[in-house]
Amino acid sequence: MDDLNKPTSERHVCIVGAGISGLRCADVLLSHGFKVTILEARDRIGGRICQSEGLGYTVDIGPNWIHAWTDSDVPHPIFKLATDTGTPLHHWNNKQLLFDSDGNKLPDESTDRLSTTLWDIIADAFTFSEEGHTKNGGKDIASTDSLQDFIRRRAAEVVSDEGERQLLVKMSEMFGAYVGEPVWKQSLRFAWMEECCGGDEMFVASNYSAILSRAAKPALDGATIRLSTCVVGVTSSVAFSPFQRQAVTVTTDVGETLSFDEVVMTTPLGWLKHNHDSVFSPALPPRLTSAISNLGLSQLEKVFITFPSVFWTAPSADKPFPCYTNWLTPHYAESTNPQHWPQEIWDLSSFAEPNNHPTILFYLYGDCSRHIVNSIYGKTPEEKHRFLDDFFRPYYSLLPGYDAADARCKPAAILATEWLKNELNGFGSYCNFQVGVEAADQDVLAFREGCAERRLWFCGEHAAPFEECGTVAGAYLSGENVARKILGVYGLGGEKAQGI
Incomplete structure (x- = not known):
């Protein structure tokens, strides 16, 4: 049986990072029968969505805002999650x-x-x-x-x-x-x-915890989630034919080697800036390394x-x-x-x-x-x-x-x-577009496209719809977009994500 005709249940996708983009990506893939493993370096899910009790009550030390679009019939995904969970x-x-x-x-x-x-x-x-x-x-x-x-x-x-x-x-x-x-x-x-x-x-007004819990439920129920597992190497190869695509190998910080049909990197832009040279083998294509360098980090x-x-x-x-x-x-x-x-x-x-x-x-x-x-x-x-x-x-x-x-x-x-x-965040916050950048839109598009021929994909707020870069909604939609692209590779109707 060739690679693209394997049963859906045998297609195994690794998602590196359990932030909102990775959780949404897992949700879509799981709903189509894929096997999903999430490797998360932190000891918790959520990525930059996290809280502290340091004031004597719970506050978000990550995002606080929801910037909801008002000129579209498509519901804003994070606003909808907030409404569905009764988040004030x-x-x-x-x-x-x-x-x-x-x-x-x-x-x-x-x-x-x-x-x-x-x-x-x-x-x-x-x-x-x-x-x-x-x-x-x-x-x-x-x-x-x-x-x-x-x-x-x-x-x-x-x-x-x-x-x-x-x-x-x-x-x-x-x-x-x-x-x-x-x-x-x-x-x-x-x-x-x-x-x-x-x-x-x-x-x-309260915090993002209920929103995160609702977004994470499909992954918590259906995926294998390994916390405190840091990825230090991703090895892939270029396929000569769609039906001869080689597995992607992921190496963890304890020397463990795992193989997957597809790998989705949800790591922040700052992490990519600091680590892409040492993690990816062979090196990422020039258009992607250029995008990593060009986009600003706030x-x-x-x-x-x-x-x-x-x-x-x-x-x-x-x-x-x-x-x-x-x-x-x-x-x-x-x-x-x-x-x-x-x-x-x-x-x-x-x-x-x-x-x-x-x-x-x-x-x-x-x-x-x-x-x-x-x-x-x-x-x-x-x-x-x-x-x-x-x-x-x-x-x-x-x-x-x-x-x-x-x-x-x-x-x-x-x-x-x-x-x-914060090392896992790449010692920064989120992408922005600073004076001197020549083609920021094309840089974002390079992340959105990923490396299909190497079974290697990227999502996160730096791979978001143009007007949602740097936002929780942007990260969420980018995870959905990557999942749809993977579905398309396997002929499963990878329709475009909302807002992408």
């Missing part, structure tokens, strides 16, 4: 609190007007980028042009006051928390691939600060407290922040009960996030708490109601992520 989702109010570089609160009228202008300009940038891509692949937009360059140019056209133009450019720095690096590093040519940020943005970290109770607002239906606060290029914390990195928080106390904890969440990106993690890594909990409180106090102390002598204003617990030091 939060829509933020449109209120914003801004402090200027001297720590002075900006008038509400100026804040609202400039914020609206900024988002209009960012929407224009997406449109400009997408039209350029449609016209000739974006070649008319210089690869050195950044999203902030566009904002500066458009601000000069639509804002007459020089002081307000400067404020608007400073406010644009907040986009760094979406893409994980400063806005002046964000490619304008490929800004259209970041448009997920313009959809229906919802925050998971650095996003989070710091949760919980207080004994909420001191910054007395919530009321007629005047809710702003959900979002931004401190623009602060010049009043020279001892801790001489680089004047802007800061921002989201107010988690605004959630509905029982999730309305007295917590503020700082998002850090780029050099600021690297500084924070490098400063606390390996320190004792007490040392971490002291450093983080010293760093962030200049900002939260400007919130209304703060009183240094009031016990309510002293943090009860502080939790910081440390993805920068």
